[in-house]
Amino acid sequence: DTASRDARKEKAAHIQTSDGFFVDVDVSVLYHINDPYEVITTVGPGKLYEDNGIIPKVEPKLKDALGELTTEEFYNSPLRVAKADAAKQLLNEELNSKGIYVDYVLVRYFKYSGELQRNIEEKKLKDQLVFTNQSKARATAEESLVRKVRQEGEANMKVRLEEGKAYIVKKNAEKDLYARTKKAAADLLISLAEAQKTELINQAYQNKGSDKLVGLKMAEVYKGLDMILLPSSGSGGVNPLDLDNTLKMFGVGEGKEQ
Numbered sequence: 001d002t003a004s005r006d007a008r009k010e011k012a013a014h015i016q017t018s019d020g021f022f023v024d025v026d027v028s029v030l031y032h033i034n035d036p037y038e039v040i041t042t043v044g045p046g047k048l049y050e051d052n053g054i055i056p057k058v059e060p061k062l063k064d065a066l067g068e069l070t071t072e073e074f075y076n077s078p079l080r081v082a083k084a085d086a087a088k089q090l091l092n093e094e095l096n097s098k099g100i101y102v103d104y105v106l107v108r109y110f111k112y113s114g115e116l117q118r119n120i121e122e123k124k125l126k127d128q129l130v131f132t133n134q135s136k137a138r139a140t141a142e143e144s145l146v147r148k149v150r151q152e153g154e155a156n157m158k159v160r161l162e163e164g165k166a167y168i169v170k171k172n173a174e175k176d177l178y179a180r181t182k183k184a185a186a187d188l189l190i191s192l193a194e195a196q197k198t199e200l201i202n203q204a205y206q207n208k209g210s211d212k213l214v215g216l217k218m219a220e221v222y223k224g225l226d227m228i229l230l231p232s233s234g235s236g237g238v239n240p241l242d243l244d245n246t247l248k249m250f251g252v253g254e255g256k257e258q
Contacts, residue, residue: 038099061090
């Protein structure tokens with residue numbers, strides 16, 4: 001606070017920009033004395049290091065450095081700081097030999113004429129509006145892209161689901177066809193076996209000795225009878241214990257080789 005109260009205050013530097021407009025720039029120059037002997041012998045005693053050393057050099061060097069900026073470039077903070085550093089370097093080239101070293105050149109604020117300031121602000125607002133509209137357009141385009149990607153993803157998912165369902169239906173159909181084919185083959189084998197069995201039985205009944213088998217089958221008929229009264233003697237007599245006579249009665253063995 002004491003340093004700020006004791007600081008030397010001068011009017012703002014009046015600088016012409018590279019595009020021909022004038023701007024008032026308030027600048028703080030922070031410095032220190034490196035070599036008091038050099039200051040006294042080259043500049044003089046007392047406050048002469050300010051009056052004859054620093055003050056006369058500040059505005060010309062600011063004009064050399066900051067004057068390279070255009071009106072709009074003054075609003076570019078990094079570029080403005082770079083030019084302030086360039087002004088510091090120019091000041092040190094002048095003052096170091098006099099025992100004075102400039103630590104910082106700080107641009108506090110700058111101001112154009114009222115009309116120019118309004119024009120610049122209006123242009124900045126227009127530029128910001130253009131930038132805002134461009135940002136909105138890009139955001140809309142990005143949203144459209146996201147929406148398109150999402151729709152394509154959903155469509156692909158539906159296609160994959162339908163393909164999965166079709167695959168399941170196909171496999172189920174193949175399974176059913178396989179089961180029906182095997183069942184039909186098994187049924188055919190059973191039918192063929194039954195037919196072969198019947199054929200073998202028929203062949204057995206037609207071979208030699210089959211009349212005995214028929215007689216035995218006929219004898220089984222008697223098993224279901226509780227009681228039967230038949231004559232047991234004479235030409236029409238029936239003796240169930242006489243197997244030969246029973247076979248003759250049913251005509252078994254007639255016309256066959258003995």
